[in-house]
Amino acid sequence: MELHHYATHYIKVYVIILWLLSTRMIEVARREAGLQPAKSPYLNDPNRLGFWLTEMPEWNIGNKTGIARAHCAEHCNTSVLRPSGWTLQLGQKVNLADLAAGNDTFASTEEGWIVVGGDLFYVDKVSEKVMGVVRHFMNLKEYGRGFNKHFTVLWGYRMEQDTDDDDFVWSDKQPSDIAPTEQLRSGNFGGDTPQEIPGGKVIKAEELARKLEASRPPLVVSSIGGALGPLGTVDLSYSTEGGTYTDATQQRLEQDLKRLTDGDESRELVFYCHHAKCWMSYNSALRAIKLGYKNVYWFRGGLNAWAVKGYPMDWVNHSGSASVHAGK
Numbered sequence: 001m002e003l004h005h006y007a008t009h010y011i012k013v014y015v016i017i018l019w020l021l022s023t024r025m026i027e028v029a030r031r032e033a034g035l036q037p038a039k040s041p042y043l044n045d046p047n048r049l050g051f052w053l054t055e056m057p058e059w060n061i062g063n064k065t066g067i068a069r070a071h072c073a074e075h076c077n078t079s080v081l082r083p084s085g086w087t088l089q090l091g092q093k094v095n096l097a098d099l100a101a102g103n104d105t106f107a108s109t110e111e112g113w114i115v116v117g118g119d120l121f122y123v124d125k126v127s128e129k130v131m132g133v134v135r136h137f138m139n140l141k142e143y144g145r146g147f148n149k150h151f152t153v154l155w156g157y158r159m160e161q162d163t164d165d166d167d168f169v170w171s172d173k174q175p176s177d178i179a180p181t182e183q184l185r186s187g188n189f190g191g192d193t194p195q196e197i198p199g200g201k202v203i204k205a206e207e208l209a210r211k212l213e214a215s216r217p218p219l220v221v222s223s224i225g226g227a228l229g230p231l232g233t234v235d236l237s238y239s240t241e242g243g244t245y246t247d248a249t250q251q252r253l254e255q256d257l258k259r260l261t262d263g264d265e266s267r268e269l270v271f272y273c274h275h276a277k278c279w280m281s282y283n284s285a286l287r288a289i290k291l292g293y294k295n296v297y298w299f300r301g302g303l304n305a306w307a308v309k310g311y312p313m314d315w316v317n318h319s320g321s322a323s324v325h326a327g328k
Helices: 002-020 023-032 061-075 096-100 145-159 205-211 248-260 280-290 302-308
Strands: 051-053 105-108 113-116 119-123 130-134 219-222 268-272 295-299
Touching: 061 105, 061 113, 061 119, 061 302, 096 105, 096 113, 205 268, 205 295, 205 302, 248 280, 268 280, 268 302, 280 295, 295 302
Parallel strands: 219 268, 268 295
Antiparallel strands: 051 130, 105 113, 113 119, 119 130
């Protein structure tokens, strides 16, 4: 019993130490060991999870990385996220606008970041020099389970103390006094959403992550399309349409879900869109509920909540193929 107590104690201490090892502390430790960032063993090895920073105390790496992940999930392609034969170096002076125009990059000149070969680089807007990198920042499934877990632990906690703002909504705990409704939304799909959905359940990012590790994971449906999403995501974004439960959209969704679930109406279905102020996935989930599916989940926090917590992503399937993730 005493041995178990000490083992538990040391495990807790180890976890706390890992949590405290922010990027800044790691870089300080490297400098004290005589390793400058330019000599970091992580710097030029694309197969290692790594990062480095210059001295910028005000730089919030967690928030910026989460935002970049969310944007890239919607817009990045394989030419941006896979090694392209060139990269950037710490201290290198670059013209971010010129680089952003390339077919193999994705960037925000306003925020000062650019994606090259699957790595996220930060550029100081004053000096125009590269000041940091997050390797393999999209945490793609193809990187492997060990990498996926490491990345999630490393980045997931960084947003816990942050709050939403008008420019980037990410929390799946967004307050709202909007009443749940069975009426399909038409027109404006933005704005406060209910915290419940009639006939279905609301799921948070952490619960979805656990379910996706099960032997029979839920079918995840994107109501916004996009390039990347939670593992096994299928694009059924047409299902967001307003209208009625007898229209052509409903009939098409009925056929697609029947294929994707092998006609199993007890199959768990998860619908998501951008964030908790997006009604698109609410509509999609309502349509599935009306079709008789008994385990429909609305991922209210959406893609932004998934992105900022560092969870693994995979390429969204846009074909609607029944073999994509039918739990077989």
